[in-house]
Amino acid sequence: MNHQILIVEDEPSIVITLEFLLKQKGFTPQIARDGIEAMTFLENHQPDLVILDVMLPGKNGYEICQSIRHETRLDRTKVLLLTAKGRVADVEKGKAVGADAYLTKPFAIQSLMDQVDQLLAN
Amino acid sequence: MNQFEGAFGILLDHIRIGVVVCRRDGQILATSKSASLILEDEALPPLESVSYLSEILDPLILEDAFYALEDRLDAPNPRFHFVARLSSSVFLQIDLLPVLENGLHQDQIIVKLEELVEDADHSVPPATFQSTIEQVRSHLSGIRAAIETMMAYPEMDELVVQQFRQIIYDQALTLSKQVEEVQEEWINERKSQMTLEIMHIRDWERFLQDQIGSQPDLKVRWASVQGGAWLEGDRFSWLQSLLFLLKRIRNSIKNDSFNLMFEVCGEEVHLDVLWVGPAIRGERLEKWEDQVITADEMVHPLTLGEVFRRHQVSWLLNPEKDVRLRLVFPVYAPRTFAD
Numbered sequence: 153m154n155h156q157i158l159i160v161e162d163e164p165s166i167v168i169t170l171e172f173l174l175k176q177k178g179f180t181p182q183i184a185r186d187g188i189e190a191m192t193f194l195e196n197h198q199p200d201l202v203i204l205d206v207m208l209p210g211k212n213g214y215e216i217c218q219s220i221r222h223e224t225r226l227d228r229t230k231v232l233l234l235t236a237k238g239r240v241a242d243v244e245k246g247k248a249v250g251a252d253a254y255l256t257k258p259f260a261i262q263s264l265m266d267q268v269d270q271l272l273a274n
Numbered sequence: 275m276n277q278f279e280g281a282f283g284i285l286l287d288h289i290r291i292g293v294v295v296c297r298r299d300g301q302i303l304a305t306s307k308s309a310s311l312i313l314e315d316e317a318l319p320p321l322e323s324v325s326y327l328s329e330i331l332d333p334l335i336l337e338d339a340f341y342a343l344e345d346r347l348d349a350p351n352p353r354f355h356f357v358a359r360l361s362s363s364v365f366l367q368i369d370l371l372p373v374l375e376n377g378l379h380q381d382q383i384i385v386k387l388e389e390l391v392e393d394a395d396h397s398v399p400p401a402t403f404q405s406t407i408e409q410v411r412s413h414l415s416g417i418r419a420a421i422e423t424m425m426a427y428p429e430m431d432e433l434v435v436q437q438f439r440q441i442i443y444d445q446a447l448t449l450s451k452q453v454e455e456v457q458e459e460w461i462n463e464r465k466s467q468m469t470l471e472i473m474h475i476r477d478w479e480r481f482l483q484d485q486i487g488s489q490p491d492l493k494v495r496w497a498s499v500q501g502g503a504w505l506e507g508d509r510f511s512w513l514q515s516l517l518f519l520l521k522r523i524r525n526s527i528k529n530d531s532f533n534l535m536f537e538v539c540g541e542e543v544h545l546d547v548l549w550v551g552p553a554i555r556g557e558r559l560e561k562w563e564d565q566v567i568t569a570d571e572m573v574h575p576l577t578l579g580e581v582f583r584r585h586q587v588s589w590l591l592n593p594e595k596d597v598r599l600r601l602v603f604p605v606y607a608p609r610t611f612a613d
Binding site for chain 1: 409412416417420423427434437441444
């Protein structure tokens, strides 16, 4: 598979699991452990999917998502927000900044992989 | 003068604080609209229909409060504030301010009333609560994803299995620490909210009577308090401490019936606890003092001993015939009650 996926997550346990699952599906995901690292990666790459944690050091997930949506070069990039913020207002905020999908922690890995498949199929 | 009175009337109609202006004998001269709302209670007549404040508030407490105010007239900006029980669930913060002219008391007192909101001071602030939920969700997410992945790929390499086990262990450990931190934070939060209130002993008695009376597993009879005095304390701590103590004693003596009695003795107030059955040893009470108070399905942030020290309370076992336990409280402002 040629899809490029970027995981932006500062929690090592989530990173290890996501990386393992995506590799099992045949992807080679890239990892950014904070907002600044993610922005640096996005300046030089056009990933098909960004799996983006909301609470990050440096720059938060909402800000990164907004930057992606303001960059025409990244028009085809899908954003899946992962967050521990589960209130309706938080989901609305995720949609408002242009996320394509939103998963609340703790999520089922099957839901996550279904979302990944769906976003990449689109 | 008439113009001034007119303006004063308009002011009382529009201010949002509860104000009653009365004479030294409690005769009401003027009230604000907010005062009527604050003093509205099913068991009481409407403020507009009464002539004396003592028809709404306990006359003996009111008299003691006016005495306390008089004792302070020589102080700069004299005032006296206390908490009074309006009904079993409503408590008021009351401020008494004398009307002075050229430094002399004019026989008029301004009574400022404010309802105390109970629920707010027992809750964890939403911001802290929200942040805790988010952190717990995050750690649970690590654990859940790791377990589900191990279940989904049972044939995974032993090294990878080890890695996932480590994730589960680390996350569970972090969660445990977090639970401890949350508890510590809650305790500190509660401690900062437990303010000491000055309340008349008659209201202390009624408050404890209301609350302890609703306990299905205790049978408590109260003898009416003799004398008047002010006590300084926090109601939440006192109720929890007394329930904790009575339930510990009940379990120890196998008897759930108690007689309780407040008594004013000079600069001390005694709360005597009487029961039929074996005495309690001092070592046992000392042991209970070291325990965190758990009563009425609530966990209190302090130990029984910490509550005692905070309120400067001492105890005596079997000081007199029939009295099994006496709690000794210092009176707040000993000279300010009516004879």
